[in-house]
Amino acid sequence: MIDDTLYIPLHVQLSKSLEEKIKAQEFIEKIPSERELMDMYSVSRTTVREAVTKLVNDGLLIKVHGKGTYVNKKPPIQEWLSSLNSFTETVRRMGMVPTSKLLTSKKLKADEHKIGVFKEEVLMIERLRYADEKPIAIERHYYPLSIGERLSKFNLDKETIYDLLENELGIVLDEAEQYITSKIIEEHLAPYLEIPSGSNVLLVERTIVDEKGNVVEYYIGQYRPDMYTFRIKTKRNINKK
Amino acid sequence: MIDDTLYIPLHVQLSKSLEEKIKAQEFIEKIPSERELMDMYSVSRTTVREAVTKLVNDGLLIKVHGKGTYVNKKPPIQEWLSSLNSFTETVRRMGMVPTSKLLTSKKLKADEHKIGVFKEEVLMIERLRYADEKPIAIERHYYPLSIGERLSKFNLDKETIYDLLENELGIVLDEAEQYITSKIIEEHLAPYLEIPSGSNVLLVERTIVDEKGNVVEYYIGQYRPDMYTFRIKTKRNINKK
DNA sequence: GTAAATTCCAGGTATAGACCAGTTTCTGAG
DNA sequence: CTCAGAAACTGGTCTATACCTGGAATTTAC
Numbered sequence: 001m002i003d004d005t006l007y008i009p010l011h012v013q014l015s016k017s018l019e020e021k022i023k024a025q026e027f028i029e030k031i032p033s034e035r036e037l038m039d040m041y042s043v044s045r046t047t048v049r050e051a052v053t054k055l056v057n058d059g060l061l062i063k064v065h066g067k068g069t070y071v072n073k074k075p076p077i078q079e080w081l082s083s084l085n086s087f088t089e090t091v092r093r094m095g096m097v098p099t100s101k102l103l104t105s106k107k108l109k110a111d112e113h114k115i116g117v118f119k120e121e122v123l124m125i126e127r128l129r130y131a132d133e134k135p136i137a138i139e140r141h142y143y144p145l146s147i148g149e150r151l152s153k154f155n156l157d158k159e160t161i162y163d164l165l166e167n168e169l170g171i172v173l174d175e176a177e178q179y180i181t182s183k184i185i186e187e188h189l190a191p192y193l194e195i196p197s198g199s200n201v202l203l204v205e206r207t208i209v210d211e212k213g214n215v216v217e218y219y220i221g222q223y224r225p226d227m228y229t230f231r232i233k234t235k236r237n238i239n240k241k
Numbered sequence: 242m243i244d245d246t247l248y249i250p251l252h253v254q255l256s257k258s259l260e261e262k263i264k265a266q267e268f269i270e271k272i273p274s275e276r277e278l279m280d281m282y283s284v285s286r287t288t289v290r291e292a293v294t295k296l297v298n299d300g301l302l303i304k305v306h307g308k309g310t311y312v313n314k315k316p317p318i319q320e321w322l323s324s325l326n327s328f329t330e331t332v333r334r335m336g337m338v339p340t341s342k343l344l345t346s347k348k349l350k351a352d353e354h355k356i357g358v359f360k361e362e363v364l365m366i367e368r369l370r371y372a373d374e375k376p377i378a379i380e381r382h383y384y385p386l387s388i389g390e391r392l393s394k395f396n397l398d399k400e401t402i403y404d405l406l407e408n409e410l411g412i413v414l415d416e417a418e419q420y421i422t423s424k425i426i427e428e429h430l431a432p433y434l435e436i437p438s439g440s441n442v443l444l445v446e447r448t449i450v451d452e453k454g455n456v457v458e459y460y461i462g463q464y465r466p467d468m469y470t471f472r473i474k475t476k477r478n479i480n481k482k
Numbered sequence: 483g484t485a486a487a488t489t490c491c492a493g494g495t496a497t498a499g500a501c502c503a504g505t506t507t508c509t510g511a512g
Numbered sequence: 513c514t515c516a517g518a519a520a521c522t523g524g525t526c527t528a529t530a531c532c533t534g535g536a537a538t539t540t541a542c
Contacts, residue, residue: 009524009525009526010525010526011525011526033491034493035492043526043527044527044528045527045528045529046525046526046528047525047526047527049494050526057298063492063494064492064493064534065492065494065535066491066492066493066535067534067536068492068493069492069493074420075422078420081473081475175474175475176475177472178472178474179470180471181469181471182442182443182466183466183467200423200441201423202422202423225422225423225424225441229420229421229422230420230421230422231418231419231420231421232419232420232421232473233418233419234416234419235299235415235416235417250494250496251495251496252496274521274522275522275523276521284497285496285497285498286497286499287495287496287497287498288495290523290524291496293523304524305504305523306505306523307503307505307506307521307522307524308504308505308506308521308522308523309505309521310522310523
C-alpha cells in the first residue's frame, strides 16, 4: 500500500492514498483514527498527522478534538481567495484533473462588451472548464492586443493562461480585484454547463494589474454553484501595526 | 520568553514570538535555523517546525531546502472584516443607510446543525438587513452561551455586532474562514427579502475563532444577488525563490 | 432510576534522536 | 594556485514514546 523504496515521502504517499479513498467514498463520514492509520500503513503517528494535516488545510477533512476526523461534505472544489489562483491550480489541489475546451478566440472593440477597463481593441478568449470531465465553469478572458496576440499563438486547450503570461510572456501579475455575485446563466451557455437554462451561476468578475498598475486582464467567470465554492481565510493584524 | 506554565501551547507561543520579531524587523531577511531556534527557545525541533510551518502557511515565511527560512517581503494582502464582511460598513461606503431588524434571538441545542463547531447550547441571532430600507440579506449568527448572553443585552437593531464583541465584550477576533456559494433561498425567508420563493441567493458561511482557536462565532448569511456583491482584493503570493 | 465517577478512545502537544537531501564553505592533493 | 571532495551547514523525513485534554459510553453509587 505504501512503498518506502520509492523516493516519495511517506506522508505524501499516505496523503494521496487517503485522498483517493475519500474520493472513492471508502470513507463516508469519518476516517480511521490516527492510531488506526498508524497500524494500517505501518508508519508513525507523526507521519499520519502530517498527511492528515495536509488534507485538513486543503479543506477535505475536518478534525474534531475528542471525536475524530471527518470528511468535509462541502462542494468538491474550493477556490482559495487569499492568493490569486487559477482554476487549474485550484482543481488540481482538490485532487481532480482540470481540462479546458476553447470556445472562442477573437478580437473585439473594447466597447462591444462595455468593458471600461480597456480603451482600444481587446482579445477575448472563451473557454469551457472541466474538472474530472465534468463541466464546471465558463471563463472569458479579455486582454489588450499587445498581450493577446502573443497569447493566441499557444495551445489554450492545454496550457494554463497564467503560466503562459508569467513564464512565456514575462508579465507579472501583481494585484487583482474581484467581485463575486450570482445571477441567471446566459441562456446560450446553459447547455455547456449541463444545467437547465434559468439556473443560477456564481459570477466572478476580476481585473488584474501588473506592478505598474496597467490592466493585464479583465475576466468574467460563470461557475456552477453546486460544484464550486469560494473559500477565504483571513487573519487579523498581519499587515497592521 | 516562552512560558510552559501557561496553558498556551509552546508552538503557538513560539509562532507568535516569531511573528512579532518579523514585524519588528528583528529578522530582516533570514530567520535563525531550526536548530538555532531549538536552543534559543529550549524546545524540540518538532515544536519549532510546527511554529514555522504555521507562518509559512500564513505566507509570512518561505522555506528553502538547504539554505534557510526567509522572510516573505511580499506578504499576501489579507483583508479583514472590512469590505468583505461588515455589512454595515459596506453599505455605508456605497452611500446608503444600513439598518437591521431583529427577527429571532433564542437558545438552541448545538448538535442539530453542525459538526463540532459548538459543543453546548448556542445563542442564535437572526437579523434582516436593509440598505436604504430595501431588504438585502438575512443573517444568522451563532454564539456560545458565554458570549451570547452578554451580547443579547444590547440593542441589536442598532449596533454592529462586531463592534460590540470587540469593544464592549473585549473578545478578540483573530481568524476567520468563509465560504461563498449560491443556492436556492430557504422557502420561508423569501418574503422577508421580497423575492419569489425558488430564487437564488448568495450564501456566505463563516467561522471566526479567537487567538486560542476557540470558536467565537458561526455565521450564515443569505444575500440578494441582485443587490449585493462581494469584493476581494488579492495579491499573488510569490512562493518562488 | 438517575446522577456521578470511571474508562476508553479520539485528537493535541511535546520530546529526543536518527538519517536524508540540497547548499555552501573549507581544505588538501595535485 | 586550482579545484575536487569532504565537512558543515540548511531544511526534509521519520520513528518511538510520553502525557495531555475533550467526548462519550459504561459502570458505579446513591
